[in-house]
Structure formats: C-alpha cells, structure tokens
Amino acid sequence: MTNIIEVNQLTKSFGSATTVNDVSFTIEEGKIYGLLGRNGAGKTTIMNMITAQLFPTSGEIKVFGEAPYENQSVLRQICFIKEGQQYPHLFRIADVLDLCPSLFPNWDNEYAYSLLEEYKLPVKRKIKKLSRGMLSSVGIVIGLASRAPLTIFDEPYLGLDAVARGIFYDRLLEDYAKHPRTIILSTHLIDEVSRMLEHVLLLDQGKLIINEEVDAIRGRAYTAIGSAKIMDSFMSGKQILHQESMGSIVSTTVFEPLDKQTRMEAEELGLEITPVSLQQLIIHLTNNTPKRKVDLNQ
Amino acid sequence: MIDDSRPIYVQIAERIENDIIEGGLLEESQVPSTNQFASFYQINPATAGKGVNLLVDQGILYKKRGVGMFVTAGAREKLMQKRRDQFLEQYVITMIQEAEKIGITRDQLSEMIMKGGKLQ
Incomplete structure (x- = not known):
C-alpha cells in the first residue's frame, strides 16, 4: 500500500496550550478514513497542517511523499472542504464553480452540475444570499466533483438536513467506487x-488514542447487563470502561474482545450481552471522567 | 438490515449465504459486485469485498477473472451442512436455557415443538 500521508511526532502549540500532542500516523491510498474526536480534540488543527495552512510546532508531515508547504504539486492533489468554508461574497455559485477546473486537475464539471441539480442549488444566486445548508451543499458538490486524490471533508454538513446528508453519503460511496481515492471524513455524526x-x-x-480498522474496533468491547450481585464476580479482573446502574440492575461496558468462553460464562450467569456501537465506544473512550482509566495499548 | 453487533463483513457474508440457501442465488450464477453491495447497504466497498472474500476462502464463491464472482457448484449443500452443525448451539441450547428459567419442563417443551411443527 502506498502512503498518501505520513505524520511523524506532530505537535502544535498555541502559546501554552498544546492542541496536537506527539501524533504519528499514516494514511494509505484509496481508503476512507474517519478522523474522530470531541470538539477541541485537535482534528481541524491536524487537517490544517496536512493542507499546509498551519505550521507544526514540531514534527514532520509528508503528503504524497513531500513536504506540503508552498508545494503546488502536492496541493493541487488535495481538496479540503472546511467547516464553514468562506467564498467571495459577491460571487454566484456558478462563478465559484468556474474557478474549480483551474484548482483541481480532475474536476468533472458535468458531475458538479448534476450534483447541484440534485441539491436543488440556485446556480445564479450570490453566495451571500445562500442559507447555511445551501453553503454546506456547495462545499459537498465541490469536494465530490474535484475528484482530488486526497479529499478531506471537515464537518461538511453544518445546517444540512438528514435527506441532504443521505444524498452526500450515497453519492460519496457511488463516486468513490467509480473513482477510488483517499478520503478523510471528520465528523461528530459517527x-x-x-x-x-x-x-x-x-x-x-490532542493525542491519538485509536488508529485501527473499523472492523477490528467493532469487536473490542461489549456491554453486560444483569443484577449487581452477579456482575461483581463476573467483572473481577476485567477492564471496565463504563458502568451505570438502575436499581439492582447494572450495565457494564468492558473494553476487551468477547471470547467464546466469556460469552458462555455470562450466559450461564444469566447476564445479557449486547454489542457496543462505534459511537458508544468513542463516547466512553473520550468522556474524560475519572472512572475511565484504561490502558489503550493492551 | 445491517446491525452493529458484529463485524459488517461477516454480516455481508451471511446475507450472501442466506441468499444461496434460500435459492435467491443459484449455483453457477453471478453474485452482485462489491460496489453494488456497498451502495445498497451504504457500506465501505472494502468491507463488502472482505465479506465476499470470506466466502471465496471457504469455497462458496469463486472468481472468474474479469467477469466477477460466482456461486460454486455444491455451495448450497455445503452451507446447509454448516448451518445444521450450528443449529444445536445457536437455537436448541438457548431455547432449553430459557425454558428452564421460566419453568417449562422438558416434556412441555417437546410437546410445544410437536405442536409448533404442525403449524408450519
């Protein structure tokens, strides 16, 4: 696999605040990545550094094998759709799209206009007259039609309703299948x-706490539900991620893969075992209450 | 459709298995492409591909170069046998445990099975 991005011991500080703290990872060609985390976790700062809009305090970034700063051959291959992207106010949507072919070598104008139609965007309306959701849709259209080898969407759906988001997901998967490329999605809608x-x-x-295939993460935790008495003996020696109780019923989320033996043990004890969704797992992992003390490197 | 309980690729493989067992996908017929699975279930194409490859490894599907994936001859019987092997653990043991918990005797249980069988 070719690495599109290599980030090595990246750190970014603003004054005394360290927003990104010693982060290293690689992004491989042709995959869809999710860059997730709470507000202020450092997602946007990392994306700004990858796209050369911000200098790192220390550490190294290589994009397409080169340093991205003032590097046209790298930047031409990137399309970065930011949250609350600004466009020249006096431009119409059509004017913005007219600029795109010169910015993105793979730009597909016909596809862009078919997306505009699907989003029912008024091509001749000025950018400053657009609603929040319409502006987000313009960003999505540009991001998809750019067909950039590295396309980054940072929280692209401010003000977008569920239908419009659904269109985005459908079109993204469809176009990604036809024109495979590397995509980074940063979002709270896990x-x-x-x-x-x-x-x-x-x-x-500011720290990278999970860097893993989604399928592997899915099986890394489970929740057991049952009476408090039984739970105590079952839970001893296990890595507990989260626990809550309601009367005599306790629900415990364990940060360990569920093996067959444990499953049978739970069944015999009369505990109910349920899966943990990616979103739930991430909430538990990034909800910084004192109860959570888990060694993620296990 | 797809739930969060198990890896998605496993669920994709199971859906194809079910289709073969129920006769929706005949032996020697072509299986939808990974991109078709991906857009239908709104999942990552690589995940869909992983599910399909799982069945290729088990000899349920085979690849025709440049054409696509096909169901292997004899796949249906093979899958039926696999499901029969899992039946005891997946259904019977769970049922007996639940029956014991709520005080249904073995005799009552077997009577229910006989009656239930007639409903079909």
Missing part, C-alpha cells in the same frame, strides 16, 4: 458514517 469508514483515527485532547 453513527451515520461508521459503516462507510474503513479506518478510524480517534483523537482525545
């Missing part, structure tokens, strides 16, 4: 996108 992702990078307070 449940909505988790099935589309192949690999997840999870940031927590």
Whole structure:
C-alpha cells in the first residue's frame, strides 16, 4: 500500500496550550478514513497542517511523499472542504464553480452540475444570499466533483438536513467506487458514517488514542447487563470502561474482545450481552471522567 | 438490515449465504459486485469485498477473472451442512436455557415443538 500521508511526532502549540500532542500516523491510498474526536480534540488543527495552512510546532508531515508547504504539486492533489468554508461574497455559485477546473486537475464539471441539480442549488444566486445548508451543499458538490486524490471533508454538513446528508453519503460511496481515492471524513455524526469508514483515527485532547480498522474496533468491547450481585464476580479482573446502574440492575461496558468462553460464562450467569456501537465506544473512550482509566495499548 | 453487533463483513457474508440457501442465488450464477453491495447497504466497498472474500476462502464463491464472482457448484449443500452443525448451539441450547428459567419442563417443551411443527 502506498502512503498518501505520513505524520511523524506532530505537535502544535498555541502559546501554552498544546492542541496536537506527539501524533504519528499514516494514511494509505484509496481508503476512507474517519478522523474522530470531541470538539477541541485537535482534528481541524491536524487537517490544517496536512493542507499546509498551519505550521507544526514540531514534527514532520509528508503528503504524497513531500513536504506540503508552498508545494503546488502536492496541493493541487488535495481538496479540503472546511467547516464553514468562506467564498467571495459577491460571487454566484456558478462563478465559484468556474474557478474549480483551474484548482483541481480532475474536476468533472458535468458531475458538479448534476450534483447541484440534485441539491436543488440556485446556480445564479450570490453566495451571500445562500442559507447555511445551501453553503454546506456547495462545499459537498465541490469536494465530490474535484475528484482530488486526497479529499478531506471537515464537518461538511453544518445546517444540512438528514435527506441532504443521505444524498452526500450515497453519492460519496457511488463516486468513490467509480473513482477510488483517499478520503478523510471528520465528523461528530459517527453513527451515520461508521459503516462507510474503513479506518478510524480517534483523537482525545490532542493525542491519538485509536488508529485501527473499523472492523477490528467493532469487536473490542461489549456491554453486560444483569443484577449487581452477579456482575461483581463476573467483572473481577476485567477492564471496565463504563458502568451505570438502575436499581439492582447494572450495565457494564468492558473494553476487551468477547471470547467464546466469556460469552458462555455470562450466559450461564444469566447476564445479557449486547454489542457496543462505534459511537458508544468513542463516547466512553473520550468522556474524560475519572472512572475511565484504561490502558489503550493492551 | 445491517446491525452493529458484529463485524459488517461477516454480516455481508451471511446475507450472501442466506441468499444461496434460500435459492435467491443459484449455483453457477453471478453474485452482485462489491460496489453494488456497498451502495445498497451504504457500506465501505472494502468491507463488502472482505465479506465476499470470506466466502471465496471457504469455497462458496469463486472468481472468474474479469467477469466477477460466482456461486460454486455444491455451495448450497455445503452451507446447509454448516448451518445444521450450528443449529444445536445457536437455537436448541438457548431455547432449553430459557425454558428452564421460566419453568417449562422438558416434556412441555417437546410437546410445544410437536405442536409448533404442525403449524408450519
């Protein structure tokens, strides 16, 4: 596999605040990545450094094998759709699209206009007259039609309703199948996108805490539900990620893969075992309450 | 359709298996492409591909170069046998445990099975 991005011991500080703290990872060609984490976890800062809009305090970034700063041959291959992307206010949508072929070598104008139609965007309307959702749709159209070898969507759906988001997911998968490329999606709507992702990078307070294939993460935790008395003996020696109780019933999320023996033990004890969704797992992992003390490298 | 309980590729493989067992996918017929699975279930094409490859490894599907994936001759019987092997653990043991929990005797249980069988 070719590495599109190589990030090595990347750190970014703003004054005394360290937003990105010693982060290393690689992004392989042709996969869909999810860059996840809470607000302020450092997602946007990392994307800004990858796209050369921000200098790292220390560490190294290589994009398509080269340093991205003022490097046209690298930057031409990237399309970065930011949250709340700004466009020249006096431009019409059509004017913005007219600029795209010169920015993105793979730009497909016909596809862009078919997407505009699907999103019912008024091509001749000025950018400043567009609603929040319409502006987001313009970003999505550009991101998809750019067909850039590295396409990054940072929280692209401010103000978008569920139908419009559904169109985005459908078109993204469809076009990705026809024109495979590397895509990074940064979002809070984990449940909505988790099935589309192949690999997840999870940031927590500037640190990278998960860097794994989605399928592997899915089996890393489970929840057991049952009476408090039984639970105590079952849970001893296990890595507990989260626990809550309601009366005498306790629900415990364990950060360990569920093996056959444990499953049988739980069944014999009368405990109910349920899966943990990617979103739930991430909430537990990044909800920084004192109860959570888990060694992620196990 | 697809749930969060198990890896998605395993569920894709199971859906194809079910289709073969129920006769929706005949032996020697072509299986939808990974991209078709991906857009239908809104999943990553690589995940769909992993599910299909799982069945290729088990000899249920085979690849025709440049054409696509096909169901192997004899795949249906092979799958039926696999499901029969899993039946005891997956259904019978669970049923007996539940029956014991709520006080249904073995005799009552077997009577229910006889009656239930007639409903079919």
